[in-house]
Amino acid sequence: MIETIDRRLAFVSVIVTLLSVVLVIRLVTLQIQLPEEEIAFLERMRDDSYHDLRYETPARGEIYDRYGYLLATNSLEYQVGISPALIANPEDVLAKLAAAAGRDPVMLWAQWEEQDAAGAYWYPLAGGNVDLATGQTIEDLGLPGVELGPIQRRFYPQSTLAGPVIGFVSLEGQGYYGVEGYYNQQLAGRVEDSASRESNIPFEAAYAPPPQPGANLVLTIDRDVQFLAEGYVRLGMETYEAENAMILVMDPRTGEILAMAASPGYDPNQYGLYPAESYVNPIVGSIYEPGSVFKVLTMACALQVGIVTPDSMYVDEGMIEVGGRKIENWDKRAYGQQDMTQLLVRSLNVGAAKLSTTLGPSRFYPCLEDFNIGAPTGVDLEGEEAGRLKKWGDPVWSESDLGTNAFGQGVSVTPVQMLTAVSAIANQGLLVRPHVIYQQVGVDGVFTAQPQYLGRPISEQVARQVTEMMINVVEYGAPKAKVPGYTVAGKTGTAQIPTPGGYEDGTSIASFIGFLPADAPQVIVLVRLDRPNESIWGTQTAAPLFSEFAQRLVVLLEIPPDATRYNLQVQAAVQE
Amino acid sequence: MSQTRREWLKHALHQAPWRTQVQATALVALGLVVSIIIGALYLAQATSTATAGRDLKVLERELDRLEQENNRLRAEVASSQTVPYLTQRARDLGFVQAGNDQVMYLVVNGYRPPEPEPVVPVAAEPLPEYDETLNDWLSEQWNGFLEQLNLRTGGD
Incomplete structure (x- = not known):
């Protein structure tokens, strides 16, 4: 009986030893013989685990007329998202949301029922995005299941005035036509410097190189x-x-x-x-x-x-x-x-x-x-x-x-x-x-x-x-x-x-x-x-x-x- | 003289072996205390850095919010200064458009007609880059300490 146990123990010991040797050999090869691209990949995995890449879009330059009247500036909108699964009391949440966003509660409730019946896990608030002030009001309410996604927009306060002269900026931030297109590079600022690594382990102060904002342009237009x-x-x-x-x-x-x-x-x-x-x-x-x-x-x-x-x-x-x-x-x-x-x-x-x-x-x-x-x-x-x-x-x-x-x-x-x-x-x-x-x-x-x-x-x-x-x-x-x-x-x-x-x-x-x-x-x-x-x-x-x-x-x-x-x-x- | 001293030391140690144990214990304790001090300093520094980092994030968020709010207000002001709006306000206040024959031109000595001025705010210059890690800071402190030590001991 004891002999059997000894034999089995010896067998297990050999197996464990062999596995350990294989593991050690693999570790050594990983340290010494790994191709550079694999090393880079592993380093990236390591960095990604401990750091986040943070992107900062530089502020696009503004456009003024010759006497300083604002023709183009930047604004922030919020997309309001609703997650039905996270909302326990939809009547209350939707009523507060409708009041804050200035939307018809009946419309929001109808949208809820439609999306809930379809089994949606997320849907955007009916009526489009909300402006900065409304977004902040909604954020302050702290409604469960209601998320706010910031969206950068270009805003032209003079509306149609000089539209074809100014041009426009797409949702991706690219200027097209007019001044926005011709001076896109100057207006856009330095985008390449905008990504930075931020440590998840808080032993280093977060470092974010400030992106260089775009230049403001003053037009000759009166x-x-x-x-x-x-x-x-x-x-x-x-x-x-x-x-x-x-x-x-x-x-x-x-x-x-x-x-x-x-x-x-x-x-x-x-x-x-x-x-x-x-x-x-x-x-x-x-x-x-x-x-x-x-x-x-x-x-x-x-x-x-x-x-x-x-x-x-x-x-x-x-x-x-x-x-x-x-x-x-x-x-x-x-x-x-x-x-x-x-x-x-x-x-x-x-x-x-x-x-x-x-x-x-x-x-x-x-x-x-x-x-x-x-x-x-x-x-x-x-x-x-x-x-x-x-x-x-x-x-x-x-x-x-x-x-x-x-x-x-x-x-x-x-x-x-x-x-x-x-x-x-x-x-x-x-x-x-x-x-x-x-x-x-x-x-x-x-x-x-x-x-x-x-x-x-x-x-x-x-x-x-x-x-x-x-x-x-x-x-x-x-x-x-x-x-x-x-x-x-x-x-x-x-x-x-x-x-x-x-x-x-x-x-x-x-x-x-x-x-x-x-x-x-x-x-x-x-x-x-x-x-x-x-x-x-x-x-x-x-x-x-x-x-x-x-x-x-x-x-x-x-x-x-x-x-x-x-x-x-x-x-x-x-x-x- | 030194031979006599060594013999005296051997004799003393032979008579009191606990002295060796006390010395060893004292050395271990000293090492422990030094480690604790270094650990505590490191922890304090790390905590302070982490707190500063968090405060920085909060301030950055607040700065972003204020900048956005500032942008919104400037856009609102610009929207309230559009020509149709101002024209309507002027009409409401009883003003009428001046005709060419109603404008009077005067010579004013030393007056220069208005020229376009760079009235727009200059974009803020980017802040200097800050990329010092804790290790960098410790290395810098250590190097500074060594430099001071070299000065005191007359080293180069």
């Missing part, structure tokens, strides 16, 4: 002017029964964009409710044929090259053939002897075509390129289009283009491109890059945007000559664009709308570009109406809309009438 422009966009659409409208306001001296209003616009707080097409800012992202507004560039090129002077005369026969294509004036009339100013005042296509053909493609197109036609302006907004300028030598270019391009047909531009080109005339021949950022305020300091010059397409003298002609255009050709008390320089445009088979009948894009005060321009404005029903002509629609808008604009921008301004200058000189 909130009041933007509001005014958006109001006149709506008014213009109603008054002239237009499909769409837009107004762009810029300081020609610096390229600062003061307002950028275009229909239909959208509310970035609820961007999901709008079709994706509405996200694109048409002022930078859609191209059109500008029509007769383009004649000022043709004229400027002709004067710059020196083939004409303002007093040069030509005989307008009402028709000219260029590259086998007949070009006629808008009213199909022949005007006889005309000077250059009359050419612009009467907006004569034949005269413009004569200028471009006299210049020839080798001089005409480089000059247009100097005005940045056919190239993006570099405006700091996402989604800018370059426009299209068929140049001499392109396979798609034909000789007739030389004639039609002179009056803005067969050439495509964006509204911001067209305004920028004309602003060179207002700015003594200097072309400035349009921009919407005034300042970037971040941890690295304050950066103020400086005017960037794109070049000098024309001389100061030519700029003065064309300005004088444009004053005459408003005075005699488009008197509805006049602004009482101010000298306005401008040009109307009535452009046909191209289709794959030619041009639409009976419709147009009516536009007007004007700047004032003409002798010392402080502001340049583009007004555009798409397919106005009231009249197709820019002189009858865009010009009067410009006038009405400009009369309010000068008050907001504190631009005194010409007479007052001269008196003030004299008074100031005397007092000095």
Whole structure:
């Protein structure tokens, strides 16, 4: 008996010893011979057991208008979750929750019954997320089975104001379109530094490297002017029964964009409710044929090259053939002897075509390129289009283009491109890059945007000559664009709308570009109406809309009438 | 002289063997006391660090809450300053829009027309990184202690 027990004990001892040896060998191999990736995996397991990874999203930078009014900020919402299994007294809990969240108790009870019957272990509170204050009220109640999940949101307090200029931020925190898209990196802050390890064993003070917040952006947009422009966009659409409208306001001296209003616009707080097409800012992202507004560039090129002077005369026969294509004036009339100013005042296509053909493609197109036609302006907004300028030598270019391009047909531009080109005339021949950022305020300091010059397409003298002609255009050709008390320089445009088979009948894009005060321009404005029903002509629609808008604009921008301004200058000189 | 002393010591120990036991016990007790002191210091330090860590967390949470509340209030202020709201308030108060012909411009000596100012708050600079562990702290203290010791003993 004892021998049997001894044998069994010996057997068990051998087995245990063998197992121990195997275990020791395995431990040794684990310590010595383990591949690096396995070591890394085990270290990760160890760290994960004793540490938590903590993520801190840096605060996204805010966006302000030029005078510090908040246009975009961050907010916190709460998703309220209900776990039926954890609630013993649903009547009481739901009644308190309904009172705190401002929801209908009957609705909450119906939702409870439906979810409870379906066996749901968790469901979100009906009626969507609650705001910060409500969330904190619910949290203070300490209701069992009611959980709060914080959700970061971007909030645009001005609602639809300047929506397409600002853009929006997705639920994932990515900025899209407008300033949010273009400056996403600067606004987002430093995300890569935001993860930190936090010990579960409290022998170390929790360490969380603070994420670098995003920079705040101050825009050149003037909130009041933007509001005014958006109001006149709506008014213009109603008054002239237009499909769409837009107004762009810029300081020609610096390229600062003061307002950028275009229909239909959208509310970035609820961007999901709008079709994706509405996200694109048409002022930078859609191209059109500008029509007769383009004649000022043709004229400027002709004067710059020196083939004409303002007093040069030509005989307008009402028709000219260029590259086998007949070009006629808008009213199909022949005007006889005309000077250059009359050419612009009467907006004569034949005269413009004569200028471009006299210049020839080798001089005409480089000059247009100097005005940045056919190239993006570099405006700091996402989604800018370059426009299209068929140049001499392109396979798609034909000789007739030389004639039609002179009056803005067969050439495509964006509204911001067209305004920028004309602003060179207002700015003594200097072309400035349009921009919407005034300042970037971040941890690295304050950066103020400086005017960037794109070049000098024309001389100061030519700029003065064309300005004088444009004053005459408003005075005699488009008197509805006049602004009482101010000298306005401008040009109307009535452009046909191209289709794959030619041009639409009976419709147009009516536009007007004007700047004032003409002798010392402080502001340049583009007004555009798409397919106005009231009249197709820019002189009858865009010009009067410009006038009405400009009369309010000068008050907001504190631009005194010409007479007052001269008196003030004299008074100031005397007092000095 | 030293030979005589060693013999005296052997003789004394032979006569009182308990003295050796007392010495051993005293050494063990001393070790125990030192261990207890080190343990107590470690525990006190760990407790203090843990408490500080917890306080830090509470403060961070409070800071987050206040920042959120601040954001909410600024957004609320901004919502109350929208142009439609202000226009309506102005109308309610009897104001009317000034026409171009109703504005009077005056020359004021030394007056500079308003220019846009950087009126927005500058984003707070990130706090300096704090990543010192207890071990780091102890090492630092120990090194400091050694440096002081070296100074006193004239070491380099």
